[in-house]
Amino acid sequence: MFDEPANDLRAAATVRGTVRLVGVGLHTGEDCELIIEPVPAGQGIRFIRSDLEGPMAQRTIAADPALVTKTQLGTVLTNAHGASISTVEHLMAAFAMLGITEADVFIDGPEIPILDGSSKNFLEAIEKVGVRVYPHTIEPIAPKGEVTVAQGDSWAIAEPLPEGSGAEVILDVTIDFDHPSIGLQRIIIEGDRETILKEVAEARTFTELRHVEALREIGLARGGSLENAIVLNDEGVMNEGGIRMEREFVRHKALDLVGDLYLLGAPLGCKITAHKPGHTLNTALANALAADERESFAREPMVATA
Incomplete structure (x- = not known):
């Protein structure tokens, strides 16, 4: 289920309900569970390590290119407290293709599951619960020069x-x-x-x-x-x-x-x-x-x- 206008390029959006996926990390080889939760407009996309101890703020890693610390065969983000999450690119691509700009992604390990090696399974799981579009706009990335x-x-x-x-x-x-x-x-x-x-x-x-x-x-x-x-x-x-x-x-x-x-x-x-x-x-x-x-x-x- 998609709210209208589901194809609005500039609309902020989140998932309509909880999304759960289980799989193995491509590089760690560890089983992990990923849970995507809806959040209010304006928060953005965050990764939250549920396997770590400490305050939630210390276990939260924003989806932000400034936090990229490694790029060998996958993209790794690390926050100021040393909490990291790796292989985020296929899930981020799924968010991009569905126009999701707001979500909390809880993960009980250091790596997003690889699933089938593409964005297919992420898309299918999100499409089952649907996308909620907010009455807020997101300006696209549109440089004025090269x-x-x-x-x-x-x-x-x-x-x-x-x-x-x-x-x-x-x-x-x-x-x-x-x-x-x-x-x-x-x-x-x-x-x-x-x-x-x-x-x-x-x-x-x-x-x-x-x-x-x-x-x-x-x-x-x-x-x-x-x-x-x-x-x-x-x-x-x-x-x-x-x-x-x-x-x-x-x-x-x-x-x-x-x-x-x-x-x-x-x-x-x-x-x-x-x-x-x-x-x-x-x-x-x-x-x-x-x-x-x-x-x-x-x-x-x-x-x-x-």
């Missing part, structure tokens, strides 16, 4: 939508992997958040089998399996049934980009071009956009009132 970040041969640009474009957002994402099953892939998504949902929501995370043991030796990918990731060997995709959709690999990178940028707490109202993106680049762009927003606000003239 905002650019680069790291090595990876780069990303956020810029105003082309003049006359009827789209609310444009994503142009390119990846290039040295594996015959991936190679050079590009996707351009032009439309609104529902367009993004249709194009990327079910695209799964992926890795190469030759990397798995090395990752586990450094404490990563301990919960990874063919049930929650696309795994590639020298011959190709190991998963029964292969890939779910054409160019699933670049679609997943676009999904990660959407989730990482939603740490800004607002929908995108611009064009994003990303070449070989990853969580480090994505969150750097989020912080650059936040800085641009602050600078634009500071430059706006004060209006005198009588």
